Amino acid sequence: MAETKFDLVVIGGGPGGYVAAIRASQLNMKVALVESEHLGGVCLNWGCIPTKALLRSAEVYDMLGSLEEFGLRGDGFSFDIEKVVSRSRKVAKQLNNGIRHLLKKNKISVIEGRGKLGSTSSVLVEAEGKASIELNADNIILATGARARTIPGLEPDGELIWTYKEAMVPQTMPSSLLVIGSGAIGVEFASFYADMGAKVTIAETMNRILPVEDQEISTLARNAFEKRGIEVHTGSVVKALTSNKENVLAEITLSSEEEIEKVYERVILAVGIVGNIEDIGLENTAIKLDGTHVVTDEWGATGVPGIYAIGDLTGAPWLAHKASHEAVICVEHIAGLNPHPIKKEMIPGCTYCRPQIASVGLTEEKALELGYEIRVGRFPLVGNGKAIALGETEGLVKTIFDSKSGELLGAHMIGPEVTEQIQGYVIAKMGEMTEEELMHTIFPHPTLSEAMHESVLDAYGKAIHI
Amino acid sequence: MPIEILMPALSPTMTEGTLAKWLKEVGDKVTSGDVIAEIETDKATMEVEAVDEGVLGRILVASETQNVAVNTVIGVLLEDGETLESLDMDFKTDQTLDFDRKKNEAEASNVQQRSSKSPKATPLAKREAIAQGLDIGVIQGTGSRGKVIRADVMALQNIEKLEETASSGLTSEEEKGASERIFVSPIARKIASESDVDLGLIRGSGPNGRIIMADVLKGPRHPEDMASNAAALSDEELIPMSGMRKVIAERMVSSKSNVPHFYLTVDCEIDELLKLRAMMNEEFSSRDVKLSVNDLIIKACGRALIDVPDANVSFDGEGSVRKYQKADISVAVALENGLITPIIRNADRKSLHEISEEMKVLAGKARSGKLRPEEYQGGSFSISNLGMYGIKHFEAIINEPQGAILAVGAGEKRPVVKGNDIAVATVMSCTLSCDHRVIDGAVGAQLISAIKKYIEYPPFLLMG
Numbered sequence: 001m002a003e004t005k006f007d008l009v010v011i012g013g014g015p016g017g018y019v020a021a022i023r024a025s026q027l028n029m030k031v032a033l034v035e036s037e038h039l040g041g042v043c044l045n046w047g048c049i050p051t052k053a054l055l056r057s058a059e060v061y062d063m064l065g066s067l068e069e070f071g072l073r074g075d076g077f078s079f080d081i082e083k084v085v086s087r088s089r090k091v092a093k094q095l096n097n098g099i100r101h102l103l104k105k106n107k108i109s110v111i112e113g114r115g116k117l118g119s120t121s122s123v124l125v126e127a128e129g130k131a132s133i134e135l136n137a138d139n140i141i142l143a144t145g146a147r148a149r150t151i152p153g154l155e156p157d158g159e160l161i162w163t164y165k166e167a168m169v170p171q172t173m174p175s176s177l178l179v180i181g182s183g184a185i186g187v188e189f190a191s192f193y194a195d196m197g198a199k200v201t202i203a204e205t206m207n208r209i210l211p212v213e214d215q216e217i218s219t220l221a222r223n224a225f226e227k228r229g230i231e232v233h234t235g236s237v238v239k240a241l242t243s244n245k246e247n248v249l250a251e252i253t254l255s256s257e258e259e260i261e262k263v264y265e266r267v268i269l270a271v272g273i274v275g276n277i278e279d280i281g282l283e284n285t286a287i288k289l290d291g292t293h294v295v296t297d298e299w300g301a302t303g304v305p306g307i308y309a310i311g312d313l314t315g316a317p318w319l320a321h322k323a324s325h326e327a328v329i330c331v332e333h334i335a336g337l338n339p340h341p342i343k344k345e346m347i348p349g350c351t352y353c354r355p356q357i358a359s360v361g362l363t364e365e366k367a368l369e370l371g372y373e374i375r376v377g378r379f380p381l382v383g384n385g386k387a388i389a390l391g392e393t394e395g396l397v398k399t400i401f402d403s404k405s406g407e408l409l410g411a412h413m414i415g416p417e418v419t420e421q422i423q424g425y426v427i428a429k430m431g432e433m434t435e436e437e438l439m440h441t442i443f444p445h446p447t448l449s450e451a452m453h454e455s456v457l458d459a460y461g462k463a464i465h466i
Numbered sequence: 467m468p469i470e471i472l473m474p475a476l477s478p479t480m481t482e483g484t485l486a487k488w489l490k491e492v493g494d495k496v497t498s499g500d501v502i503a504e505i506e507t508d509k510a511t512m513e514v515e516a517v518d519e520g521v522l523g524r525i526l527v528a529s530e531t532q533n534v535a536v537n538t539v540i541g542v543l544l545e546d547g548e549t550l551e552s553l554d555m556d557f558k559t560d561q562t563l564d565f566d567r568k569k570n571e572a573e574a575s576n577v578q579q580r581s582s583k584s585p586k587a588t589p590l591a592k593r594e595a596i597a598q599g600l601d602i603g604v605i606q607g608t609g610s611r612g613k614v615i616r617a618d619v620m621a622l623q624n625i626e627k628l629e630e631t632a633s634s635g636l637t638s639e640e641e642k643g644a645s646e647r648i649f650v651s652p653i654a655r656k657i658a659s660e661s662d663v664d665l666g667l668i669r670g671s672g673p674n675g676r677i678i679m680a681d682v683l684k685g686p687r688h689p690e691d692m693a694s695n696a697a698a699l700s701d702e703e704l705i706p707m708s709g710m711r712k713v714i715a716e717r718m719v720s721s722k723s724n725v726p727h728f729y730l731t732v733d734c735e736i737d738e739l740l741k742l743r744a745m746m747n748e749e750f751s752s753r754d755v756k757l758s759v760n761d762l763i764i765k766a767c768g769r770a771l772i773d774v775p776d777a778n779v780s781f782d783g784e785g786s787v788r789k790y791q792k793a794d795i796s797v798a799v800a801l802e803n804g805l806i807t808p809i810i811r812n813a814d815r816k817s818l819h820e821i822s823e824e825m826k827v828l829a830g831k832a833r834s835g836k837l838r839p840e841e842y843q844g845g846s847f848s849i850s851n852l853g854m855y856g857i858k859h860f861e862a863i864i865n866e867p868q869g870a871i872l873a874v875g876a877g878e879k880r881p882v883v884k885g886n887d888i889a890v891a892t893v894m895s896c897t898l899s900c901d902h903r904v905i906d907g908a909v910g911a912q913l914i915s916a917i918k919k920y921i922e923y924p925p926f927l928l929m930g
Binding site (some may be wrong): 340369370371404405406407431432433434436437 | 588589590591593594598608609615616667669670671677
């Protein structure tokens with residue numbers, strides 16, 4: 001029947017797993033990929049990709065609301081939520097097919113079923129209605145990903161209290177929505193639903209939204225949301241959710257210690273991530289766990305020879321591009337090449353709400369905490385010609401430099417299309433460039449990216465356009 | 467107008483080098499940026515890039531020529547349309563050429579600058595090298611295509627390397643590949659992860675705010691701690707341990723706990739040795755090299771280790787004894803707040819003057835923190851000399867994973883028995899500490915006897 005002996009077996013077919021499989025195949029390894037649900041993992045099917053499709057619909061819908069500004073006419077705009085959702089599902093499906101095709105092209109054996117460690121050199125695959133298969137593997141990569149965390153008292157019910165999954169396929173547009181948690185996921189859903197007409201409230205326990213971003217960015221994001229009519233409560237804890245058939249009663253303790261009760265049609269729980277460590281055979285191994293994540297070294301090795309782990313399973317940041325890079329490094333390391341491990345400060349983070357947010361490296365607070373003497377550059381988008389022409393002048397590009405070495409310690413952006421622009425700073429950091437190289441780089445005009453250049457100039461008192 | 471190609475200076479201190487290889491032949495077209503030759507110094511091999519364009523008209527210094535002085539004309543480029551014949555030039559290698567010297571010197575210094583402006587290194591690496599006073603041309607690069615990245619420059623810093631010697635688990639690949647998480651030395655990162663310390667909470671006291679091992683061991687700073695500490699410190703002082711001190715502490719604990727030491731003491735009469743030393747210093751006073759007693763002891767130990775190869779060993783982990791063919795001796799040098807052991811390699815074969823000169827250089831480097839890792843990592847035997855402090859006798863702690871260490875005391879006049887009479891001789895007590903896992907009593911005794919033989923009969927030192 002089918003092949004059962006492989007150089008590498010990857011458990012999990014998300015952006016970590018499928019990239020690992022393809023890279024391994026490029027390096028002439030015989031590879032099998034075990035996937036229990038859908039190729040592309042959460043990212044492709046229930047995460048990154050479909051949410052961007054939804055947010056695109058929201059973006060277009062929002063623009064329709066300001067046609068007059070651009071000399072255009074039209075009214076009576078509406079949407080069909082079913083079609084908005086089905087478009088996002090179509091997008092996911094198209095990519096899903098794409099991954100399938102890539103895996104086939106790279107001659108990777110794709111095995112449907114739930115994989116788990118049999119021993120340190122074998123993987124057992126179980127599929128409903130089929131006999132279980134044992135795969136022999138010289139190397140195994142665990143890439144089983146993560147799922148939404150639940151907090152006691154705030155459990156999803158699949159009807160009115162949603163996780164990201166239900167939030168992605170609404171059957172109706174709720175008139176009111178409570179989003180618990182203001183990380184990237186929470187904030188993106190808040191932005192989407194607000195643009196589509198819901199009255200949205202964000203509740204966050206920390207003292208600011210988007211707590212991993214630079215403080216200034218958090219403040220600007222909050223201002224932008226509040227201007228759009230999104231209610232924001234920080235330092236607030238949602239104590240309990242009680243649902244009936246129609247809506248949910250939320251008991252919230254605000255930062256002022258005041259306790260309020262409010263009714264929402266729907267609630268989205270976006271309170272964190274836990275790794276999928278259950279039922280994958282870890283119990284019989286010496287693999288170490290840190291909470292719900294597998295502990296690995298910088299190449300994804302777990303300490304048990306031949307077994308590796310990558311992606312969301314291994315902890316923060318829970319980003320697809322981190323998983324993909326870990327996949328490549330892990331596979332190249334297995335193949336005996338000597339890749340440079342990932343440095344956390346090189347991983348950009350992007351949030352696709354409106355306005356978009358993107359950052360890489362240290363926040364100003366972190367840089368100061370680490371003892372750096374810094375120079376900070378700020379360029380508000382209102383000084384950028386393209387932004388004015390676009391009619392989107394709310395935004396900021398903030399750059400942080402080590403004054404001694406000129407190293408770009410961090411870059412923080414908020415505004416239109418910043419998620420597309422942040423790579424410029426990531427490239428500069430990877431190339432170990434200093435302010436000098438950035439200042440001498442010619443950015444094209446007129447583009448939003450000129451704000452990136454001006455921010456760097458501003459850090460050294462040389463900005464031209466402010 | 468033909469263009470002279472001059473021997474470039476690859477570093478500010480280079481005065482001459484070897485033209486290792488021409489990569490172009492006479493008649494080859496040369497464009498700006500082409501690598502035309504390879505130059506070797508004692509530190510590195512570098513590529514020379516052409517600044518100008520033309521055809522290589524003549525090679526004046528052949529491949530594999532050594533001792534080519536900087537600015538020597540090594541070749542000539544002809545511009546479009548020129549030939550050697552048409553110019554009717556006769557090239558002399560003694561540089562009595564009739565070209566525009568200023569123009570060519572300027573061009574040569576361009577080549578020099580370009581060689582140093584674009585050795586393959588990232589901008590941050592170059593800045594760091596300048597800040598540390600390091601010659602970036604000699605640093606091994608681990609970036610793409612051998613490019614020097616900042617981590618490579620940081621890796622040369624002494625403090626960090628001292629910390630790394632304590633973490634014997636790290637291979638050089640791991641050291642180079644270990645990711646720097648925001649200015650953290652590899653050993654600090656390792657200790658932080660082992661003791662579950664969040665590096666984000668540690669304030670770095672190393673260069674550029676770099677977190678070093680000492681910082682991690684100190685732990686995150688809490689305002690409350692500092693306040694309560696202040697109260698307790700009225701008549702005591704709490705000095706945080708330097709990185710080096712921490713390394714020493716760790717290594718000493720490890721050695722004393724893991725290594726089964728035993729000690730063999732001999733008293734050596736050193737009158738002959740002192741005579742030889744005085745004689746040599748007098749004879750070679752013009753050479754400006756003064757031999758010390760320690761230099762002679764180093765040589766004696768070197769010879770002895772070759773004579774007793776079973777004692778030239780180190781403990782190599784469970785089940786293995788590493789036996790050495792060479793006598794590489796680590797010599798303890800006291801520093802302001804610690805100590806380090808630079809190595810004299812092949813101590814048996816070097817002349818006394820070579821040993822003396824080398825010790826001077828290494829000790830100087832040690833005191834200014836400029837020792838390179840290869841200069842203090844390794845060695846199969848150590849010598850520690852406290853004679854200058856008047857110490858009569860002591861037992862040194864073995865430098866893991868070496869097999870033995872010699873503790874040398876002060877030479878002092880003592881009564882000795884000669885035949886049946888009491889005489890006076892200058893006697894120096896030496897104690898050999900041995901690792902009983904790899905050196906047994908008899909072998910240790912053989913070694914220290916051999917050392918004593920060379921010390922007491924110094925002419926043996928000059929032989930072979």
